[in-house]
Amino acid sequence: xxxxxxxxxxxxxxxxxSQGVERAGVKAYTVYNHMLLPTVFxxxxxxxRHLKEAVQLWDVACERQVEIRxxxxxxxxxxxxxxxxxxxxxxxxxxxxxxxxxxGMLNDPVAVKLAEDRWWISIADSDLLYWVKGLAxxxxxxxxxxxxxxxxxxxxxxxxxxxxxxxxxxxxRGIRFFRFGHFxxxxxxxxxxxxxxxxxxxxxxxxxxSDMGMPLWDALMEAGADLDVHxxxxxxxxxxxxxxxxxxxxxxxxxxxxxCWLGRFCNTQSAIGCIGRDALLRVAKEGPVQxxxxxxxxxxxxxxxxxxxxxMSDGRRVGRISSAAWSPDxxxxxxxxxxxITHWDAGTRLQxxxxxxxxxxxxxxxxxx
Ligand code: THG
Numbered sequence: 001x002x003x004x005x006x007x008x009x010x011x012x013x014x015x016x017x018s019q020g021v022e023r024a025g026v027k028a029y030t031v032y033n034h035m036l037l038p039t040v041f042x043x044x045x046x047x048x049r050h051l052k053e054a055v056q057l058w059d060v061a062c063e064r065q066v067e068i069r070x071x072x073x074x075x076x077x078x079x080x081x082x083x084x085x086x087x088x089x090x091x092x093x094x095x096x097x098x099x100x101x102x103x104g105m106l107n108d109p110v111a112v113k114l115a116e117d118r119w120w121i122s123i124a125d126s127d128l129l130y131w132v133k134g135l136a137x138x139x140x141x142x143x144x145x146x147x148x149x150x151x152x153x154x155x156x157x158x159x160x161x162x163x164x165x166x167x168x169x170x171x172x173r174g175i176r177f178f179r180f181g182h183f184x185x186x187x188x189x190x191x192x193x194x195x196x197x198x199x200x201x202x203x204x205x206x207x208x209x210s211d212m213g214m215p216l217w218d219a220l221m222e223a224g225a226d227l228d229v230h231x232x233x234x235x236x237x238x239x240x241x242x243x244x245x246x247x248x249x250x251x252x253x254x255x256x257x258x259x260c261w262l263g264r265f266c267n268t269q270s271a272i273g274c275i276g277r278d279a280l281l282r283v284a285k286e287g288p289v290q291x292x293x294x295x296x297x298x299x300x301x302x303x304x305x306x307x308x309x310x311x312m313s314d315g316r317r318v319g320r321i322s323s324a325a326w327s328p329d330x331x332x333x334x335x336x337x338x339x340x341i342t343h344w345d346a347g348t349r350l351q352x353x354x355x356x357x358x359x360x361x362x363x364x365x366x367x368x369x
Contacts, residue, residue, distance in 0.1 A: 015061035016213025024231035032062035032125045038233045048237045055159035056232030061151035066121040070143035073117045082274045084267035093178040097257040099276035104253035124247035156202035159227045166223040197234045199242035237325045240334045243367030250322045258288040294364040297333035301326035312351040318343040
């Protein structure tokens with residue numbers, strides 16, 4: 001396992017909140033969309049406990065926005081995803097699988113509809129901008145596609161609403177899940193959504209302008225002192241408990257949305273214009289032959305999963321673990337795996353080959369929360 005520093009350089013982008021993150025004592029980063037993403041402050045377990053009890057500021061500026069604007073924006077958006085966007089209104093966010101012409105997953109972003117002719121795609125870790133620009137150019141669409149100076153800052157945890165109300169006013173309390181509103185911070189308009197990569201509730205502020213990063217970070221830290229606000233980040237344990245998938249870890253372009261258990265976010269039949277529609281309709285006839293499942297792994301705390309761990313049955317490989325962590329609240333190791341159809345029923349007992357030994361594993365029906 002990697003336990004070395006990463007050499008900084010201009011290619012590894014800092015964020016508008018990096019000063020605040022460093023001041024808060026960040027202990028580890030990962031790299032996401034060529035940008036720093038803080039992952040650990042006190043320890044993964046302490047951060048997990050604090051996330052479930054208080055409120056955290058997350059520097060998720062690495063969730064970069066692909067902005068599409070122009071008369072063909074809606075058409076281009078529908079080309080990207082098998083989720084039917086016809087009912088989506090400005091003010092809404094949708095979690096959308098993005099697929100290529102084979103139905104393979106290219107990204108699993110949050111789409112933000114600002115206006116009929118203006119959208120943001122809040123991307124996971126892949127260079128989606130080039131696919132979108134390529135389609136816009138190849139199809140001669142009347143749109144502009146670029147990456148604006150917008151940096152998400154997530155406020156997550158049970159006390160998030162109280163903290164947000166103190167800084168943005170009581171109106172934030174009225175924002176519904178996966179909806180957004182426009183709010184003023186020191187004369188700058190910002191999109192504030194009820195969303196975020198945790199199951200603890202909270203908001204995401206699409207910070208408008210890098211120059212506003214530290215002023216907003218400081219304002220939130222000051223306003224939340226008595227709420228025990230602390231810096232945090234997407235938490236490995238909490239997101240596995242909650243079944244939140246990580247693109248590049250749990251799935252790649254080798255997987256269809258159906259394999260990723262994202263079928264509930266697809267309306268392939270009615271998503272007319274989606275580039276991958278024909279391929280997905282073809283595989284839908286047969287149904288997927290492997291699928292993501294929650295898995296528990298017996299024994300003491302597992303090491304970091306930084307490569308697939310084979311899942312075995314009777315000496316045959318029937319799947320793989322892609323994310324795993326010890327869950328203090330569930331008293332077991334929780335994991336996300338891809339399992340073959342023959343072995344994906346809840347209760348199926350398998351063996352997981354972790355680097356420190358082979359362990360018993362059990363397939364579950366649903367994620368833990
Ligand atoms: N917020 C924003 N951008 C993002 C993420 C985010 N970009 C990168 C990454 N996260 C994209 N992946 C996800 C994965 C899950 C969710 C959001 C983005 C998510 N899922 C909920 C669930 O599955 O329970 C809710 C989905 C729904 O009901 O619509 O929130 O976090 N801006």
